[in-house]
Amino acid sequence: MVSRHIYLQLLFRIVMISLTALGSGFFFFGAQYMLAGLALILLFFQTVFLIRYVNQTNRKIAYFFDAIKNEDFTLRFPEKLSVKSLEELNHSLNTLNTMIQDIHLKKQAQEQYYQEILKQADIGILTVNKKGHILYSNPTVERLFNYQPLNHIKQFNQIDKKLYELFAALKPFDNQIYQLTNEREKTQLSLKATPISIDRQSLLLIIVQDIRKELEEKETDSWVKLIRVLTHEIMNTITPITSISESVLKYFKDDKQVLSAEEFNDHHVKSTVKGLEVIHKQGNDLMSFVQSYRTFLSVPEPDKELISAHDLFEKVVLLMDGQRKESTVNVIETKIRPEDLLLFIDEKQITQVLVNLGKNAQQSLAEQEDGRIQFLAGIDDKNKKYIQVIDNGPGIPEDLIDEVFVPFFTTKNTGTGIGLSLSKQIMRLHGGSIQVTSREYTVFTLTFD
Template sequence: MAYNKFRLRVLLRFMLLLAITGGFWYVLLYRHWYITAFCLFLVLLALLFDLFHYLEKTNRELVRFFSAIRYEDFTQRFPNETRTGSFADLYQELNNTIAAFQRIKADKEANHLYLQNLVAHMRIGIITFNEAGEVNLMNQAAKDLLQVPHLTRIHGLQRVSPELTEAMETLENEESKLVVLNRSDEQLLLTVKASTFRLQGQALKIISLQNIRSEMEEKELDAWQKLIRVLSHEIMNSITPVISLTNSLGTLVEAELINRENNEEPDEEIVQDIRTGLETIEKRSAGLLHFVEKYRKLTRIPNPRLQPLNLNELLKGIQQLVQRNFRENGVILQLQLPDAPLLLQADGDMLEQVIINLVKNALEACQECPAPQVEIKAYTDPQENNRVKVDVKDNGKGIPEEILDQIFVPFYTTKRHGSGIGLSLSRQIMRLHKGSLRVSSTAPSQTVFTLVF
């Protein structure tokens, strides 16, 4: 409808222009009315100007509209003509579009303000910077941790901690590192984690900083308490009978010395008791020495020799290695592997030691259950950035909840002949591979140990 009105107005202007042009030539050539002809010429120029101005009006308004969008000037408004105006619909749509952009900008600014306040109130320090090292964001928690009121370039943290600066610049996506930061008032233990992304074609890195000193000290104290309880238990079990035997042997030796003073023959029974007591003391001392050797082994794990490793082939080899033992004990062993090989940088011998230990524990856990079964499953977890995982699951009685947090404590064991260092060693080996060893148990149905790489 508006387009029809526009064409009609252009047509009327064009017809009027033709009529004036005809009148101009008529009065000039046939009537020789020169003044009238001059006046008609001026009218003709005015009509031409009006026609071009009318035709270019749409272009001018569109240029003004797109300039407003380009420079985000959403205060621009187009005139509201009467309902019969030819540009009324166009102006109305332009105004509606600008209003929509204005709402989008307002929502964007509100979200930005919300995120700014959220980041500012976080207790974890947040720093973002680009490839050139220019800092885009630094929240108050980061300023307080680093005692830096303002930071424009990440390299400016060299005076605070060169190690921390290097960690921020070299850490890749989803990598983390512990950094010790010495401040004037205290020493901090910072966990530094990096995350990279691209925003409008620009590569940015987010660094999170968290002081875990108090948490680490609490965990360390708890670990020491658990370890001391276990060590005290083992040492007391060895020393108590030795002390008791020593007292008994002392009494026997005194009796034998009295017999010697009276020139009596040695009592063979007393001599045998002394010999037996000394053998028992030797045995308990050897047991205590063996315990100390196991402790030394636990604290002297060599660094892994990282090499390309096909996890699928490693697990197949472990299955062949333990399959006979499983058949002899009437336990089913299942292995689930993905079609594509899972490739790692790892020490094959150390990982084999860890998985065999877990598989043997699973075998012992479900051996006395009906239809015992152990399952080894390797996969990538999409919920954790496709990290490689290996589950060792058994359908045994499970681990009671009250001792679930104790099983990784060195020398803690619920087995009659267990050493109590297998799971602790396994967890340390996984940590050396920058992974972890997790456990979940639902007593009395199943237990799952998970290796996370």
């Protein structure tokens, strides 16, 4: 409606100017100079009024946009004017101003709401631009680092030089663990970086979380599991020894008196020998168990070198071929992408890990006719090298999958249960990790940082 009234006003004024100009020409060429002069004067005033009308409209619109730009919503235009088109224009501008003000207030309320959430969050949040300027940091970050205000990552130099180096080298999707030490305590911090873009500016959103409590709970849980397994193994070994010792002792004592040699018979001697043999065997089993524990605790530091993934897999498959005849595995397949992939590892230790995983896979496929084992090597989307051992066996029960890396835990009748925990220890010394999933296939993934 506003544009229609303005359009009609402009059209009317232009038509009048055009008619006045034609009249002025007509009177001039008709030698009616007085009328021609009056027409020119009228043409001048019409042109001035047209310019004033257009400037008045443009000035109002310009004032309106300047006020919006400066977030000034107090600007109001009079809505009772003699000119209908300007009156409707003012009314529309005032209505639009009110709508934008409402949207702005809602946006501010929403921003304050999110700001309050970030302030109350238990995790630290900060955003950093490419030049290292910290554009935002919530109070939790300042509390974790005991430093405020945070304006640039160079300030971390005053906390710890290694912390600054860590932030300076942080890249999108990085996940780092940092131990912050002060006079009172040590704090384990997890740092996760995520790229974001705001107003066409590339920023890094960094989440800082104190994981000390989680690590302590994890450590306690691991100790409980380990003690439970140790207790189970030791009790299984000691119980027969105690029972047999008690039975053999009865052959030598009666009513707290030691029997004489004449009172023994062949049955007592044979039973004693059998009991001692069982005690000897149980003692050896306990010694083997303790030796396994010592092996787990004394894994040497890796002697790393660049090894071809192809040569590594070739060696592992060759070592597994000796037991392949006793299993139902039809295929042991290897895939490497890229084919010339090199791994910076201790070849002996990683071979031990892969052979152990391969043997476990063979044992799980013992009663399956179409058994298949795959060894895969490649580079993941985070540019980290990995090895996967995959089998199509029955899988690991869901309630046991969290227990498989606990030392001495085993679901088999034979073995010490040290293999997977030893594999995890070796991967930890390599600065990597080992994980397992068991759904349609059982997949052990070795990731090298």
